[in-house]
Amino acid sequence: MAGLAASFGSGAMTNTIGDLEEADLFLVTGSNTTETHPVISTFIKRAVVLQGKKLIVVDPRRIVIARYAERWLRPRPGTDVAWLNGMMHVIVAEGLYNREFVEARTAGFEALQKTLEAYSPAAVEKITGIPAAELAEAARLYARAGRASIVYCMGITQHTTGTDNVKSLANLAMLCGHIGKPGTGVNPLRGQNNVQGACDMGALPDVFSGYQKVADENARKKMAAAWGVGRLPTFAGMKVTEMMPAALAGKLKGLYIIGENPAVSDADLGHVEKSLRRLEFLVVQDIFLTETAKLAHVVFPSACFAEKEGTFSNTERRVQRVRKAVEPPGEARADWKILCDLAARLGRPLAYADERAIFEEIRAVTPSYAGITYARIEEEGLHWPCPNEEHPGTPILHREQFTIGKGVFHAIDYRPPAEEADADYPLFLTTGRVLPQYHTRTMTGQTEGLNELAPESFVEISLEDARALGFDDGCLVRVASRRGSITVRLKVSPNAVQGTVFIPFHYAQAAANRLTNAALDPVCGIPEFKVCAVRLEKAA
Amino acid sequence: MSQQTQTLTIDGKELEFTPGETILEVARRNGIDIPTLCHLKRTAPTGACRMCVVEVQGGRALVASCAMPAAPRMVVATESEKVIEARKLILQLLLASGNHNCLVKGSDGKSYDDYLARLRKAGGNVQPCPAWGGCRLQELAWRYGVTGGRFSPTPPRYPIEDVNPFIVRDFGRCILCGRCVQACNEIQVNQAIHFGYRGAKAKIIAAGDRPYRESDCVFCGECVQACPTGALTEKDARNAARPGETRRVRTTCAYCGVGCQQDLHVKDNRIVKVTGVEGAKPNLGSLCVKGRFGFDFVSSPERLTRPLIREGDSFREASWEEALDLAARRLTAIKEKSGPESLGVLSSARITNEENYVAQKFARAVLETNHIDHCARL
Incomplete structure (x- = not known):
């Protein structure tokens, strides 16, 4: 997210799922696509098996999608920056990069070029274990492809160098001009149904909906006015990975968890459980009594996706309808209703007639969602940004220019993972x-x-x-x-x-x-x- | 129109086509309904079932419209006497090719109760067809007034295979149209099932004729959705509801970030089956094993149904009033004593946009904290 935003100005999938079939070559890395995004994998497999498109898989495991690949490169875990720099080294050294694109649309190439010098395929082989000749050949395939699409997932991001890994993928795409066109791009696959939407809606410490910065006074004023409150907090918000230590240290005393189970999903679990137990007050709102809910002081029963109206935003930025099919069990309520009920008791009522009314407020304060209405997405969802009701939505980002203007190359050196195999833990x-x-x-x-x-x-x-x-x-x-x-x-x-x-x-x-x-x-x-x-x- | 535009005549209407389009495609685009059985969108036409035959003026034999490219000045009849006779014959042969007992001799009643009564009368331990009312073969038989009596039926050659959690393979109801094979090989590209054996022994097989469980099958269920008869059915849905008894609600899948469009089939406030929405982006009708079969959690008896309040090491049920009051009191107390910086909210990648928006507003405008995040990092 942060990596792509720094390179392009937007942290989302640059192209669409359907657009994948337009590619001549796929570079899939850190994505066990057939198991984690099975339906997306069908687009790639169809292109490869039925249309003869090429697939390069770079992954430490010989995953199922590697069976369909022209080449499977196997790096040691945590060495992604190194092999990516190695590919770019070959592409620059052999003059295979897209000079025109680099000059017209990007900034920072010289610094990148300098950094790449040290990453000859032979040097990279020592770090990654990928044979030099195979890496060079993969680099040539990617650079020479008419249209090449990069697909990645948590295997790239869940590292201490995750942001660097993503920036390196963005470097590679820009270097070859494989972006802003059908069948190209840098495409992170989101692991959960509405991760994209949670980010878009401002369930993040530093931004309101539509990535409007909390630190920006104008944004704060705008939201305060829209919400009818005098002022909004200015202090820097903590990420979930900062909240847990803060809870353990006794600085964070009350936590309200909605539909998440960090007691199983967090790294170093022992630590998370201790942190949650230290809280003075923990509210959990969920559909089941999860491991996390069992640690709560109050548990609210909520309605699941089939029991309410609303929207999800998928990995390709497409805003789609969610519809009520059945009644929630017992006294369970929709998550938004519970929050509104509690807000009323906290003296600051949030009142909405229904989900559509909330969506109308979202549109009013979120430029990238302004043109999306329930009526427009009744049959088929729309891709944001969609600034007005006449706008058709934006399936492909960065067509004429990047969201931030010129795309930014980041010169990045390889850093080893925080922990490596050794004599005790081999x-x-x-x-x-x-x-x-x-x-x-x-x-x-x-x-x-x-x-x-x-x-x-x-x-x-x-x-x-x-x-x-x-x-x-x-x-x-x-x-x-x-x-x-x-x-x-x-x-x-x-x-x-x-x-x-x-x-x-x-x-x-x-x-x-x-x-x-x-x-x-x-x-x-x-x-x-x-x-x-x-x-x-x-x-x- | 461009210079490339050419025309042909279908059922007396002059219609434009682009080179490469089949007769079937041109007809469908213009609202002319040529019936098909084996034809599966987005895959190469096989022409296996011959149901889509049409009469082309000047041609010696009927042609399969799914595979025949449209040509300039072609004159096509889609429901001529000859065509109808051919379709009837095909249907009669198909009905006799296995256990298609919905249309047993001389009966064409459309009532399910009549059907059950007839089965009972016929004796033996004959199971009713789980696809009754949702079977393409049955629908076409009704359309063309065909019953199953013309040829004597062949008894099923292969036993039912259901040694897996999700899919029942009833070879007796299979008409070998090949849609499942195409769905598996050309849409999902799992390459798990194929045509096996030859002639009268022909069978759709997985991994050298083994159960699905022992093959490359990943239980995406694309084959079930593609099956036009009762040969492939969802194990649980077979007993839960018949086609036509359910209400369909279109929604977005709640698992990964692909956002597959799916229909929830609901009976008595319970989801009994899930199918992909044909033609709808982004998934174009496909689903995976979780999206298609992983819906039991919705009606699980383990769902939380009442607010809970901690008492010592356990919980007691409470009213909403009490639980909300308690939460409000404790959060207010912490905020007054330690400031809003001591409060945080973890919203969720599982809940809707509307709810995430309300959650961040709740954090910032009600609790007055910027400590809000969700678990996307995890």
């Missing part, structure tokens, strides 16, 4: 999802069939590592990191590569996040879920 651990489960299983865990397909946690390991350790497929092992340990079943898999193991983060009983490192990206505050060091032992 294996890299990376985490992620499996197809049949979702997040902390609050929802999927209720469908027997999904549990049948993916019943329990496991540690995925290569045959070589399993043999070296003398473990049989299916045995129980203890996986330990510097922060904690869990016991899980061993799963020998061709997806795994020697030296790196994988654990899905869905399962509270053997929570992968008891092991992960809470070291944060300094800009985004995203924890390094994707790399830490572990060792495996026979379970007691």
Whole structure:
């Protein structure tokens, strides 16, 4: 998010899902697309299998989508900046970059060029383990493609260098002019149904809806006037990853959590649980009594997506309708109603007739949503920015110029991950999802069939590592990191590569996040879920 | 119009087409309904079922309109006597090709109760078809006044396969139209199912004729949605409701960020089935295993139904009045004692835009704190 915003001026997917099929080449990295975004993977697979388009996958695991790839490059976990710099080194050295685009539409190329000098494919091979010749060939394929689309996900962002990784992807796209046209772009896939919308609506510490800065006095005045309050707070808001330590330190005393389960999804779980227990008052509003809700002082029952009206904004910035199909159970209420009911008791009533009335207020104060109405999106959603009711929406960003004017190259050097494999903890651990489960299983865990397909946690390991350790497929092992340990079943898999193991983060009983490192990206505050060091032992 | 525009005549209407368009495509674009069975949008036409045959003036045989490109000055009849006779014959053969008991001998009643009564009368342990009322073959048989009596039915050659949590494969009701194979190979590209064996033994198989569970199948259910008969059905929906008994509500999937458009099929305030909305962006009708089958949580008995207030190590149920009052009192007390900087809100990537907007307004204008975030970072 922050990475793309710094490069282009906007942190969202630059192109649309349907537009993917226009690409001649895909670079998929840090996205286990077939398991985490199965329907998007169909667009890529169709283009590759039925239309002969090319696919390059760069991922530490031999994931399913790699089967469809022309090339699968395997970097050591946490070395993304290095291989990206290596690709750009080749592209610049061989004169394959888009000179015209770089000159007309970007700034900062000279500094980038200087930084790239040190990243010859041979030098990069030492850091990443990717054979120099393969990296160079992938670079040429990307640069020479008529239209090339980059698709990435949490495998790029959940690192201490996450922001740097994203900026490097943006560098690569700009260098080759693969942006602002159909079938190109830098496309982050959002993992949850309405992450995009939560950001768009200002559920972030530093911005109101439409990314209007809280630090900007004019924005504050505008929102205060719209909301009929005298003034709005000016102090810097904390990110979730800052709130937890603040709670532990006793500085944050009251917390209101809506529909999230940080007690399973956060890095270094032991720490999160302690933090939440320190709070003087914790309110949780959810559809189930989650691990987090169990720590609350008051729990409010809320309505789920099928029980209310509204909108979600998907990963391609498309605002789409959500409609009520069934009544909520018992006395459960829509989340917005609960907040309004509580606001009235806090002496500052928020009153809306219905969801549409809220959306009308959103339009009035949010320029990028101003042209979107429930009537217009009855049949098909619209992509923001959509500034007025005549505007058709914006499927492709940065066509004529970048949101910030000229695109910004960032000269970035490789920094190793916060923790690397060593003598005590000799294996890299990376985490992620499996197809049949979702997040902390609050929802999927209720469908027997999904549990049948993916019943329990496991540690995925290569045959070589399993043999070296003398473990049989299916045995129980203890996986330990510097922060904690869990016991899980061993799963020998061709997806795994020697030296790196994988654990899905869905399962509270053997929570992968008891092991992960809470070291944060300094800009985004995203924890390094994707790399830490572990060792495996026979379970007691 | 451009110079490339050419015309042909369908059912007496002169219609424009662009080179490469099939007769079927031109007809559909102009509201002429040529019936199809095997034709699946976005995949290469196979011409397997022959249901879409039309008569082309000067041609020696009927042609499959799904595969025949439109040509200049072509004159096409879509419902001529010859065409109708051909379609009737095809339907009669299909009805005799397996267990299509909805139209057993001499009966064309459209009432489900009549159907059940007939099945009981016929004796034996014959199961009613789960697709009754939502079957394309049955619909076409009704349209052309065809019953199942003309040819003697072939008994099903293969047993039902249902050793998986979600999908029942009833080969006796399969008409080998191949839509599922196309859905799997050309739309989802999971390459899990194929045509197997030959002639009368033909069968749709997965991984060398093994159960779905032992193949590359990922249970996206695209094949079920594509199946025109009762050969592929959702296991749970089979008993929960018949086609036509449900109300459809279009919404956006609540799992990942793709935002698939889906129809929730509702009966008695309960979701019994989910399908992708054909042709709607972004998913164009496709779903994944979670979006299609992961809806049980909505009606789970574990859902929270009343506010809870902590008492020691456990909770007690409370009224909204009491719980809201308590929350308001405690939040106010913290704010007065330690200032709004001591309060925070974690909103959610799961809830709607409207709710996220209200949550940030609640944080900033009501609690007066900028400590608001959601778990996108996690």
